Amino acid sequence: MHSFPKGRINYAVAWLLLTYFGVFGLHRFYIGKVWTGILYLFTGGLLMVGVAYDFWNLNKQIAERS
8 A cells, every 4th residue: 555645635535526526626626726626617627538637647646736
């Protein structure tokens, strides 16, 4: 099991937001990426392509922001 660095962003919360509300960009707002959160909100997660990208790279994005 990998250990992720502790910081201001909780990985579990970010993953839950992505899983259930990814199309609305709530996970992006949570990790501090407000502009892309707004973009996801109005484009359906960039037509789900952006959501798929985030499922692949969310841990890296959180580590960069923490």
